[in-house]
Amino acid sequence: MDSLHFLVGREQELDDLIRSPQHWDPVPVACRDVDVNLYHPEDGERPAEDLLAACVACADRLQCLALALRAEDAETRHGWYGGVGPADRDRIAAMLRLSVETTPLPDRALTAIRLGRDGWRVNDIAHVLGCSRRTVQRYLRSVR
Secondary structure, three states, X not given: OHHHHHHOOOHHHHHHHHHOHHHOOOOOOOOOOOOHHHHOOHHHOOOOHHHHHHHHHOOOHHHHHHHHHHHOOHHHOOOOEXXXXXXXXXXXXXXXXXXXXXXXXXXXXXXXXHHHXXXXXXXXXXXXXXXXXXXXXHHHHOOO
């Protein structure tokens, strides 16, 4: 976990963010105007180094990582959150003793949350995802 030195001494903070997402503060994210698909390259490759460097400097890094650990299916981790890839998230989950029983958010909920943080309007998110405004609002509330 050498690449995860930023977590040293912040394990409890991360655990609290995972278990109590309503305490998250809406602050700007480094990937605001970046195509989120770039953080999910094909075949498990690493994203471009400049993208990961933006994660390292991001004020939301720990929140982004917490979102992934809270929402994703441990059996199918994919993509990079908070600059952390799937294998490292496996190690973090084991270190924090996260339950695999947690029901992950659906992929479109994760997309709605990311788009909402990127400043998209609820109507636009609903249109892209093919769901109702109410569904998008429920997804967005799941991390408040």
